[in-house]
Amino acid sequence: MEMIADVLLVAGALGAGVYCYVLAKRLSRFNDLETGVGGAVAVLSAQVDDLTRTLQAAQTAANGSSKSLEELTGRAENVSRKLELLVASMHDISDQEAAPPDLSEEEPPTPVFARHPRDNGRAQ
The missing domain is CATH 1.20.5 (Single alpha-helices involved in coiled-coils or other helix-helix interfaces)
Structure with missing residues (x-):
């Protein structure tokens, strides 16, 4: 046994x-780095690194665009305030157009005559 x-x-x-x-x-x-899961993991790791760099670049660009948009919005608000003041000041002007001045009461302008010196036949 x-x-x-x-x-x-x-x-x-x-x-x-x-x-x-x-x-x-x-x-x-x-675990082979060329054909097995190890290769897939290596490729995915490289892609994650690339995506991380791309995301950082996109965030930087978005921050720059955000700052630019804030500046433009501030300028637009200032211009809108000025336009509001202009529109408000236009309400103070009467709706009637100014009548042309009555010229019948004024004296007509007198013509002015001036003599020019003769050139005595000399060419200038």
Whole structure:
């Protein structure tokens, strides 16, 4: 009976060894950096780095655009205040147009005559 137990024990050890060898080969193919999951992880890691850089650049551009938009909004508010004041001042002007001055009461302008010196035949 001991002999059968020893044979079974050796057979179990050999089976476990073969099983470990097969698992080691599968694990090495699984972690291969070119074709396995290791390669996929490496590619995804590179893509995450690229996306991180792109996101930082986009955030910088958005911050610059936000500041520019705030400045333009401030300028637009100032201009709108000025326009409101101008419109309010236009309400103070009467709706009637100013009548042209009555020229019949004034004296007509007198013509002015001026003499120019003669050039005495000399060309200038």
